Amino acid sequence: MIKRILVIRNDKIGDFVNTWPALYELKMAQPNASIEVFVAPVLEEFAKICPFVDHVIFDNGDDPAIRQAFASRQYDAVIVSRSQIRTYRLVRQLDIPYKLAPKLNWYQYLYRHRASIEVPKGLGGWRKSCMLVEHFLNDHGIPVPPLPTQYWDLSHERRKWQDHYGQQGEERLIFAHPGTGGSATSISPRDFANLLIQVDRQTDIACKFVLTYSGQEISLAQQMYDLLIAQGINVxxxxxxxxxxxxARSLVAADMFMAGSTGPLHIAGLHNIPTVGFYAGRRSAPKVRWQTLTQSDKRLAFTPPIGKKTGRNMALIDFxxxxxxxxxxxxxQYAWQQAVG
Known part of the structure; x- marks a missing residue:
């Protein structure tokens, strides 16, 4: 009987969000098991509110203490969604019957159980963790449950968060997050603000733009705000x-989320709200690899021209x-609703 399963995903926000489908599969397939995760410190509180997670251990950098925490939980299985040699050293001496890692790097051969995470063309990077979980379930003769169309239903909180962001009447809340979480340069505040101005002028709906940010991104958001206010935009x-x-909870208020920063963009996708992503132009197709968990008909993505000299220059996007x-x-999505209303 499987009582506890550990999933290791101790890196960035977007990477953890992309494990939600796999965590869903685990929880639906093994509802009586404790599904537990090992995450980066910034994700501790967010991981605790994941509906498919029962216990969280965060990476404090103290490897002896982490090994002791793992040992105390007496896991029946560990699924290494983020594979590093350090990860192997954390689990190698632990009495865990089943240890599964992806077929990546030379240290994959240190694990008895390994699974391919080569994602079929056209599918997003979220499939990688699912492939690991599905390998685990198949090895244990457990049926793989179908995936849902939405991973996080907080519709009962929507009105509260709409009030938090000042939504009034029929206006739609269009969120925009400056900055980037990847290797591409950020969209300049002027380009982003001009894009929002054009959208506001061309759409038939009443828009209220909400500028979100974290840390030093506040300066980018402030520049956008000043430019939008000067043009009479509701922001x-x-x-x-x-x-x-x-x-993360508050994004249930959004009617659309726009960003070049994949972390908050992926969180928005959990709510199955429309997302607009701005990605680097590469042959590896990051707009596919990093697609959000929003349904495909609710996703838009834009890139600069593919190339070494052009792909990282976000100013070359056709705004x-x-x-x-x-x-x-x-x-x-929304104009007909206003007409009916």
């Missing part, structure tokens, strides 16, 4: 929240085309 700077968990597509998308 607010987001009210600060105390932690990532509350911010005129992007504004038309975003405005059309908003009209399709």
């Amino acid at each position: 607010v700077m987001a009210k600060p929240l105390s932690n990532l968990a509350d911010f 005129d085309l992007a504004s038309k597509e975003i405005a059309s998308f908003l009209n399709t």
